[in-house]
Amino acid sequence: MQNKLCWQGAWLRGKGFTVNCPGGHEGSTANIPVHAPLSEYDMGKSIGTELALQNVLIKYATIDGDGRSAAGIKDVEC
Template structure:
């Protein structure tokens, strides 16, 4: 069976989606545990309010410029943001967000209004939505 076979791709996509969902759940639970660990740390070191967690945030785009020189809108199709706590020496990552407009149907002559508008779409934002 050739690797490019539609059935083989569909099977790989299904498996990938299952792994992705499990990884997302695992990561969410892990970050919740880290938030509780930082709150516990705050209680033990005479913090003013144990629920206050200081964070450092950074974001990246898959383009060197946020704007496009010839078209309206953003040049980037992907963005990732990460929030890292600064209360403890561990610098736990407490939140991570990834947004993208990548869809396997784009550029194939099909008009799509993603996300979730068709089966197998991987875009998390519509093409005209801002990355924020």
């Protein structure tokens, strides 16, 4: 999943440390920069990749009507 939030980073910034997540400190839970847009397509592709590595076949994906996550899952090459 894409995650912009890092509670440890927020706590460190509150204590006066200069922290720029992700990668700004050990144990950061953020994996994309705070100003990066969230992409349903990229999230779907990431989920599809993880499932493909486990040899899980996805026949149907239920999404909301305007989502692009199913396209991301579909575009994963097995």
